[in-house]
Amino acid sequence: MLIDIAIIIIKIMIVIGGIITTVAYLILAERKVAGFIQERYGPNRVGLWGLLQPIADGVKTLLKEDITPARANRIIYHLAPAMVLAPALVTFAVVPFGSGIDAFGRHIAFQVADIGIGILFIFAITSIGVYGVVLGGWSSNNKYSLLGGLRSSAQMISYEIALGLSVIGILLLTGSLRLNDIVEAQIGMWNVFRQPVAFLIFLVAVFAETNRLPFDLAESEQELIAGYHIEYSGFKYSMFMLGEYSNIITASALIVTLFFGGWTVPFIDVTKFGYWGAFLSVVSFAVKTGFFLFLYLWVRWTLPRFRYDQLMHLGWKVLLPLALLNLLFTAAWITYA
Amino acid sequence: MTPPLEYYLWFAALLFVIGVAGVLLRRNVIIVFMSIELMLNAVNVTFIAFSRQMNNIDGQIFVFFVMTLAAAEVAVGLAIIVAMFRNKESINIEDMNLLKW
Amino acid sequence: MTESLFFVFAAMAIVSALMVILNRNPIYSAVSLVITLFSLAGIFLLLEAYFLAVVQIIIYAGAIMVLFLFVIMLLNPGKEAKFLSPTNPRILIITLLSIAFIGMIFTLVSGTANYIGEAASSTGDLGTTRNIGLTLFTKYLLPFEIASLLLLVSLVGAVLMTKRNLR
Numbered sequence: 220m221l222i223d224i225a226i227i228i229i230k231i232m233i234v235i236g237g238i239i240t241t242v243a244y245l246i247l248a249e250r251k252v253a254g255f256i257q258e259r260y261g262p263n264r265v266g267l268w269g270l271l272q273p274i275a276d277g278v279k280t281l282l283k284e285d286i287t288p289a290r291a292n293r294i295i296y297h298l299a300p301a302m303v304l305a306p307a308l309v310t311f312a313v314v315p316f317g318s319g320i321d322a323f324g325r326h327i328a329f330q331v332a333d334i335g336i337g338i339l340f341i342f343a344i345t346s347i348g349v350y351g352v353v354l355g356g357w358s359s360n361n362k363y364s365l366l367g368g369l370r371s372s373a374q375m376i377s378y379e380i381a382l383g384l385s386v387i388g389i390l391l392l393t394g395s396l397r398l399n400d401i402v403e404a405q406i407g408m409w410n411v412f413r414q415p416v417a418f419l420i421f422l423v424a425v426f427a428e429t430n431r432l433p434f435d436l437a438e439s440e441q442e443l444i445a446g447y448h449i450e451y452s453g454f455k456y457s458m459f460m461l462g463e464y465s466n467i468i469t470a471s472a473l474i475v476t477l478f479f480g481g482w483t484v485p486f487i488d489v490t491k492f493g494y495w496g497a498f499l500s501v502v503s504f505a506v507k508t509g510f511f512l513f514l515y516l517w518v519r520w521t522l523p524r525f526r527y528d529q530l531m532h533l534g535w536k537v538l539l540p541l542a543l544l545n546l547l548f549t550a551a552w553i554t555y556a
Numbered sequence: 557m558t559p560p561l562e563y564y565l566w567f568a569a570l571l572f573v574i575g576v577a578g579v580l581l582r583r584n585v586i587i588v589f590m591s592i593e594l595m596l597n598a599v600n601v602t603f604i605a606f607s608r609q610m611n612n613i614d615g616q617i618f619v620f621f622v623m624t625l626a627a628a629e630v631a632v633g634l635a636i637i638v639a640m641f642r643n644k645e646s647i648n649i650e651d652m653n654l655l656k657w
Numbered sequence: 658m659t660e661s662l663f664f665v666f667a668a669m670a671i672v673s674a675l676m677v678i679l680n681r682n683p684i685y686s687a688v689s690l691v692i693t694l695f696s697l698a699g700i701f702l703l704l705e706a707y708f709l710a711v712v713q714i715i716i717y718a719g720a721i722m723v724l725f726l727f728v729i730m731l732l733n734p735g736k737e738a739k740f741l742s743p744t745n746p747r748i749l750i751i752t753l754l755s756i757a758f759i760g761m762i763f764t765l766v767s768g769t770a771n772y773i774g775e776a777a778s779s780t781g782d783l784g785t786t787r788n789i790g791l792t793l794f795t796k797y798l799l800p801f802e803i804a805s806l807l808l809l810v811s812l813v814g815a816v817l818m819t820k821r822n823l824r
Contacts, residue, residue, distance in 0.1 A: 558703075564700075564704075567670070569762035569766065570671055573758050574674045577678060578678030580747075580751045581747075586728065587677070589725070590686055593717075594690070597693070614792070616708075620712070623713070626716075626717070628810075630725070631724070632818065634728045635815040636818055637732075638732070638819055642821075
């Protein structure tokens with residue numbers, strides 16, 4: 220009993236620590252990739268190749284003055300950054316990041332919570348992640364941040380529908396909502412080959428859900444200055460950043476889990492090799508997730524931002540019908556083939 | 557130890573009465589709408605409590621339909637509120653006293 | 658365990674429901690309602706309605722309440738100017754009626770255990786996605802289709818309502 224609780228706590232610490240560390244170096248990687256794409260150096264002063272830059276950034280934001288606007292709504296203004304960060308971290312709880320090991324006389328799955336409604340849980344938590352953005356934008360009492368919050372609320376609801384519908388095809392093929400079942404069903408054949416259209420829809424919708432370019436209408440710096448977090452400074456600002464980048468990590472992990480076989484390794488059955496197999500599965504998961512993190516950065520510095528009417532057009536008139544058609548074909552294929 | 561059925565019904569009754577009081581008390585159309593949601597949810601609690609008591613799934617199906625209805629109702633209702641605000645610059649329920657303007 | 662959790666969720670739901678109707682600021686009301694809906698999702702979990710608990714969060718907290726917030730922020734009505742004072746006779750009448758109604762329901766409900774009897778023993782899989790889906794697409798197929806029609810009609814209605822010029 221006691222050892223079970225200890226194991227769970229250790230798992231939670233590993234996941235949160237892993238996400239926070241990845242966020243720190245993701246921000247550095249983003250600046251390095253931006254430098255590479257724009258033919259300049261990127262940060263290279265602090266430490267070797269700028270490797271200590273995240274620590275310098277963290278110390279800087281901690282020491283900055285924490286300003287609260289005079290007419291801001293204080294309670295909600297202080298709560299909003301936490302409302303962005305918490306759901307971003309919680310979502311990762313159901314994502315399996317490895318095959319698991321046998322230790323202490325029990326099987327330890329590399330997953331914080333193995334719940335039967337895993338996919339629905341993820342949708343539930345991501346759907347409440349929008350509150351931090353909307354309320355933060357409203358409570359700052361600034362017209363630009365209000366516009367950012369308004370845009371984000373409509374954008375999130377619109378793209379959630381396409382996101383949900385694109386996953387249903389996979390659920391039909393797997394017959395289970397548990398993420399571990401979905402991963403194990405992909406041994407031998409990744410879902411991206413069985414559901415390519417769903418993968419494209421999911422990829423686009425997930426970019427919109429995480430408020431990243433080309434869909435970062437909520438903070439588009441050229442029109443709204445910084446959008447919903449315009450008034451935030453110091454540590455609250457860095458909490459917004461942490462939340463945004465944690466969301467990116469979770470989204471990449473989710474793409475890998477649903478479409479690219481999660482922790483499975485192609486042509487190798489990792490469950491046969493004990494500890495080394497488990498290690499290999501975690502490495503496989505990390506490499507795949509890393510690729511999609513790179514894709515996020517790559518897209519950001521390559522594609523221009525959508526206009527708001529184009530965003531809504533894409534969401535409602537292209538992705539939604541496409542997702543419905545995909546669902547119809549998948550259902551027909553399962554029934555008649 | 558699971559709580560007996562009466563607890564759930566008492567709780568649902570309290571929630572329902574809060575919703576009714578909100579509808580009677582407030583003049584802001586949006587808050588009135590939220591109070592209606594409270595009442596719908598109170599009814600959902602009783603449905604699910606009875607469903608568990610009888611070990612019968614039908615109550616939960618009914619709750620599913622209530623949620624569908626609530627979503628449809630909110631979409632149309634909020635559209636009406638926005639349309640009325642355009643014409644009257646007010647969301648006070650007492651200004652909604654004409655069938656046509 | 659279940660009982661103490663029930664009391665925690667019920668207290669949270671009641672307090673935040675009171676906040677919904679007593680706050681002058683509509684944004685606070687909306688946030689309180691979100692807390693109420695979350696507590697109700699917890700109570701659904703205690704009653705083994707797993708699917709509905711998650712759907713409650715996805716639909717109510719994730720979609721309906723965001724829509725409410727959107728409209729409140731769009732119209733920006735501010736605080737309600739003329740909030741009734743506690744001495745207003747209407748408040749008194751509403752409070753009295755509420756108490757009378759609660760008393761009526763409490764007396765009615767108190768006897769139910771005698772008619773209904775003990776709770777059926779739990780099978781543990783009452784409200785799972787599988788069970789809900791099976792019942793929904795067999796026994797309740799026609800109502801399900803009608804509900805989808807209702808959603809379509811409301812979709813068209815909402816779009817039509819927000820058009821500025823109908824012609």
